[in-house]
Amino acid sequence: xxxxxxxxxxxHAWEKVLGHQEDFGAEALxxxxxxxxxxxxxxxxxxxxxxxxxxxxxGKKVVTALGNAVRHMDNLSEALSELSNLHAYNLRVxxxxxxxxxxxxxxxxxxxxxxxxxxxxxxxxxxxxEAVSTVLAEKYR
Amino acid sequence: xxxxxxxxxxxQVLNRGPVSPSRLLIVYPWTQRFFTSFxxxxxxxxxxxxxxxxxxxxxxxxxxxxxxxxLDHIKQTFAKLSELHCDKLHVxxxxxxxxxxxxxxxxxxxxxxxxxxxxxxxxxxxxxxxxxxxALGYH
Numbered sequence: 001x002x003x004x005x006x007x008x009x010x011x012h013a014w015e016k017v018l019g020h021q022e023d024f025g026a027e028a029l030x031x032x033x034x035x036x037x038x039x040x041x042x043x044x045x046x047x048x049x050x051x052x053x054x055x056x057x058x059g060k061k062v063v064t065a066l067g068n069a070v071r072h073m074d075n076l077s078e079a080l081s082e083l084s085n086l087h088a089y090n091l092r093v094x095x096x097x098x099x100x101x102x103x104x105x106x107x108x109x110x111x112x113x114x115x116x117x118x119x120x121x122x123x124x125x126x127x128x129x130e131a132v133s134t135v136l137a138e139k140y141r
Numbered sequence: 142x143x144x145x146x147x148x149x150x151x152x153q154v155l156n157r158g159p160v161s162p163s164r165l166l167i168v169y170p171w172t173q174r175f176f177t178s179f180x181x182x183x184x185x186x187x188x189x190x191x192x193x194x195x196x197x198x199x200x201x202x203x204x205x206x207x208x209x210x211x212l213d214h215i216k217q218t219f220a221k222l223s224e225l226h227c228d229k230l231h232v233x234x235x236x237x238x239x240x241x242x243x244x245x246x247x248x249x250x251x252x253x254x255x256x257x258x259x260x261x262x263x264x265x266x267x268x269x270x271x272x273x274x275x276a277l278g279y280h
Contacts, residue, residue: 027258034262103242107261110249117250119167120185126168 002131006124007073013121014070016113017063024108025059026051031104039097066105069132076135088139095140098133105129160251162198163188165243172236205244208271215274223278234276241268 002010017024032039033048046054065083072079087093106125110117166173167185176182179193188194204222211218226232245264249256 031258031261034258035265103245104261106246107249107256110246111253111256114250114253117246119164119189122164122246123168 002073002124002127006127009121009124010070010073010128013109013113013116013125014067016116017067017109020112021063021067022056022060024105024112025061025063026056027059027111028101028105028108029055029059029062031107032101035104036097036100039100042091042093042097062101063105066132069128073128073131076131077138080132080135084136084139087136092140095133095137098129098136102126102129102133160198160247161240161244162201163191163194164247165240166194168243169239172239175230175232175236201240205271208267208274212267215270216277219271219274220278223275226275227279234272234279237272237275238268241265241272244268 030050033043040048046052046058048055065080068079069076077084106117106122106129109125110122113121166176166182166188173182176194176197179191179197181187181191182194204219207218208215226234245261245268248264249261252260
């Protein structure tokens with residue numbers, strides 16, 4: 001469970017993400033594709049070159065959805081219900097990959113927030129991203 | 142081996158000894174189970190100022206330094222440490238993966254944009270190889 005302090009840390013750090021959703025999202029995806037090549041198997045239809053339009057577009061989608069989750073931390077199941085359905089019945093991404101993208105997104109935060117990405121901020125985000133992943137996979141079976 | 146060039150440029154981080162273990166103990170508090178003799182780990186502040194954690198950080202980072210210097214012989218380099226972690230320290234190898242990912246985050250915080258996606262990919266391979274080597278001696 002996220003504590004009140006952790007929710008505040010998440011929201012405060014998220015202010016640095018605003019205005020950069022596309023950049024941060026694209027970078028997280030690129031880091032994931034390079035570090036964990038099997039994740040590319042979900043995107044055979046994408047141009048996966050650095051800075052491709054498809055990666056930027058998808059990155060923006062992902063980070064915008066995370067932003068929505070940040071605004072509804074007390075009600076993730078409801079806020080992410082559509083995405084839950086999508087992942088369960090349509091995309092069927094193996095949940096292990098949510099961890100990989102979550103890790104890469106935290107690396108993006110580390111790179112752009114530097115010393116502001118303190119251990120306390122990191123644990124808050126790790127818990128938050130884990131909660132998001134759980135909701136995305138909750139209708140799988 | 143492309144891994145070598147990328148890893149080499151980041152060996153300066155190995156001088157920032159204390160950082161990784163303290164971050165590990167804060168982000169994954171259950172890892173504290175291995176450090177009951179280290180004194181006060183009761184809060185992030187306590188952990189960050191704990192001298193024993195700092196010292197241990199230096200030891201761990203020195204080990205990673207050995208990995209970087211022996212990229213083609215990682216298994217041999219960590220053979221004795223593997224035995225130690227299994228027989229004496231009784232550390233679940235899962236923890237090596239946790240520490241590896243913490244190190245990656247620390248590199249991101251320290252090097253920011255210089256820690257490019259390609260750089261990260263090289264280091265992910267290294268931490269994975271070290272974690273694997275450390276687990277090899279388990280029986």
